[in-house]
Amino acid sequence: MSRPPLDIDALAAAIRGGGRAELAKAITLVESTRADHRAQAQQLLLRLLPHAGGAHRVGITGVPGVGKSTFIDALGMHLMERGHRVAVLAVDPSSTRTGGSILGDKTRMARLSTERDAFIRPSPTAGTLGGVAKATRETIVLLEAAGYDVILVETVGVGQSEVTVANMVDCFCFLTLARTGDQLQGIKKGVLELADLVAVNKADGKFVIEAKRAARELTGALRLIYPHDAIWHPPVITMSGLEGQGLDEFWGTVLRHREVLAEAGEFEEKRRSQQVDWMWTMVHDQILQRLADNPGVRDLRGKVEEQVRSGELTAALAAQEILNAFDC
Ligand code: GDP
Known part of the structure; x- marks a missing residue:
């Protein structure tokens, strides 16, 4: 039996109302790495960000x-x-x-x-x-x-x-x-x-x-x-x-x-630039993750690593091969 869908609006309201159990539940949601939890967490955050x-x-x-x-x-x-x-x-x-x-x-x-x-x-x-x-x-x-x-x-x-x-x-x-x-x-x-x-x-x-x-x-x-x-x-x-x-x-x-x-007008600016840095950190993390998960890169990596070790290929050419396989 599947669980009823999470009511994001109700959860957001309960958190704002001071519900500790709901807050704990929401934290568990943002800590989760499951794709559906991630999506729900982002919806919840969107609703709560203005507050x-x-x-x-x-x-x-x-x-x-x-x-x-x-x-x-x-x-x-x-x-x-x-x-x-x-x-x-x-x-x-x-x-x-x-x-x-x-x-x-x-x-x-x-x-x-x-x-x-x-x-x-x-x-x-x-x-x-x-x-x-x-x-x-x-x-x-x-x-x-x-x-x-x-x-x-x-x-x-x-x-x-x-x-x-x-x-x-x-x-x-x-x-x-x-x-x-x-x-x-x-x-x-x-x-x-x-x-x-x-x-x-x-x-x-x-x-x-x-x-x-x-x-x-x-x-x-x-x-x-x-x-x-x-x-x-x-x-x-x-x-x-x-x-x-x-x-x-x-x-x-x-x-x-x-x-x-x-x-000095730097307080809000500090918070804003932290958000922008944070965005790029997530982009970098995601790219690294996708690189690691990419099947083409996975197939290639053992071979090119060996070629770089033996001197058959320069590190720069090998890097290019990997990036080509990653398509970027
Ligand atoms: P933490 O590992 O940084 O969290 O350190 P703790 O707060 O657990 O403290 C480590 C040890 O130092 C404990 O035995 C504390 O009782 C002792 N301690 C902590 N703060 C002070 C302090 O202000 N003065 C003294 N003399 N001892 C302290």
Whole structure:
């Protein structure tokens, strides 16, 4: 017996009305890779898009153990007490390998997970980073349409996941521990270039002085990255997620960042160009997928790879043969 067709209008209305079960169902739909689900998800997103865009989208990254979940729990509670509706998402492509997500796990956010008005969703486990990113971006639309006004997207620096998350949020925050001198070299330079805010976490007890010194050194390192006339210089703050210290400063900086961008006319522009970049990312992903699935290319690849290995064919000529078989 086939199931009744999904009533997309009813689902959209229920999500806007705050239905949690419907929201969860819709997220499962956008995470699905089934063609019919994909089509339904796009219809749903089209209906909800006019009601999206209202949240602060904040990315939070840092190595495992830096204190992300403790901090998100504390920040989430802090914002809920101030009347915000908070959602937490995770982008963790490695979870597809381990079979379980280490991020966005409810047990890691003990207080927030019991709040009725908070929504926590672990990383989708569907395939590649591209797949996870797609589901996460679409989930942001669903959450905003459902009235969540703070969306925290958590990630660890696996592969390209930091770049991916930085490209879907308004403010990208890098959490680190007190490191000075040579240890600073250990921080991936790329992540500092992506960060809008750097926070030296676990600045409590005997680590306070060390954390402050690390913050000063990081400020110096960041000065070398950003030109003098940049409209935003990522501030380095110290905080303690465990003790709830520095939450006001953290959130105040997120708000100030938005204000500065908005005043320069760059806030909406950032979101718009993220959409355009996103469109091209999907085109590239699709082309690669089609290339991999193309029967002509499949037949040819073993043969030309061998010819390139043996020197019978140059790489450039072989590439042309493959593209000819792909017909582009
Ligand atoms: P995550 O892997 O980045 O999510 O890190 P967790 O939030 O799970 O924290 C890792 C460990 O550091 C846990 O044992 C926490 O209790 C501890 N921790 C987290 N935040 C702080 C903090 O602000 N100060 C101190 N001293 N410990 C912390």
